[in-house]
Amino acid sequence: MNDELLQVLRRPPRERADAARNRARVLDAAARLFAEGGVEALTVDAVARAAEVGKGTVFRRFGDKSGLVAALLDQRERELQERIVFGGPPLGPGAPARERALAFLDAYLTHLADHLDLVRLSETSAPGARYRVGSYVFWHRHLAILCADRPDPDHLAHVLLGTVDADLNAELRERGYDWDRIRAGVATTVGALLGPAPRA
Amino acid sequence: MNDELLQVLRRPPRERADAARNRARVLDAAARLFAEGGVEALTVDAVARAAEVGKGTVFRRFGDKSGLVAALLDQRERELQERIVFGGPPLGPGAPARERALAFLDAYLTHLADHLDLVRLSETSAPGARYRVGSYVFWHRHLAILCADRPDPDHLAHVLLGTVDADLNAELRERGYDWDRIRAGVATTVGALLGPAPRA
């Protein structure tokens, strides 16, 4: 058994103790700064300073600012993901695809309403950031599976997620839309897209 | 007749000669730089230098980088806008709403395919930039009118435009989608959303 093989056995080379400690510190500092000064106070420099850590450390851990913010949201999103996988219908398994998709997007809108600024920041702080974040991949796969009987489930899932784009919805809010109107619009859209006619 | 009234009469206070000259210079320089070095060469500093103009001038004229790029695209987009307003069906007036919407989004996808990098730049270089650019407002209004018989035409128009979001489609392209697949997906979506059942 050679070294390469051993290398492969312990999959993730395990994070060093100082690295783990600093990750926690940074996340902590970021949460604190956001709580105090909102999204505006969330500059990488400020976070690094508050965490008593070098700036380079923040970027090594989280890739870029978008990744840092995504990590900040991760906890909340994980809860929704678990409800989808293990919870009861209509969010969890058991309900018809259309109901599940609707329940998911509705739940996601609640999440969005609660954390609009953060989600928007993580989605707009770099081109393409939205689609690379782990949670987007999860949502997308979930919806694609629910659309399996459509002509192009993968594309359709992206379109459905487009309705909950943070930047769009932030803009709609600024133009006076209330969340109920957005919810209704999304529901109508889902109804039409996953509607009765499964297409040949 | 007081001064305020006079002020109102000549609506746009007319642009000063030097201002107009510099606008042209900047646009020219930007187009040249882009032609030579692509989207990467398009920094505001470089544009200002190439136009032999101060940086402040660029920002005063175009607001921000997003505005500059939008102005660069303006010419091309105007052509499409004219075909929509004055041209023949199915793009212009005369065809049924669903056909017109489909024709528009298809034509827009052609535009997007031709200028993906620039459109993406103009839509992502600042949060909310996409929705503030003049042309987005035009596209949105056009679609909203075509959706007039739906429950919330304004919202639906935003959703339809979501399918041609530059950042999304750039990502799809990078993941191996070809334009035909995207076209087909958009067409299916439009078909379902503006489909037979106009909903109560």
Next chain:
DNA sequence: AGCTTAACCGGACCAAAGTCCGTTTGTCCA
């Protein structure tokens, strides 16, 4: 315990967007 090494650390440095303000200039009217 001592050695090796890969991972980590931090902060100086860089690039690029956007702001500011003292100076210049076009335009209009007398």
Next chain:
DNA sequence: TGGACAAACGGACTTTGGTCCGGTTAAGCT
């Protein structure tokens, strides 16, 4: 023609995201 003033000018300055690299240290092995 010339004087007044709003508008435009330009480039130094600020801010912020992201990179780099020489020094440090945790973890595992002997």
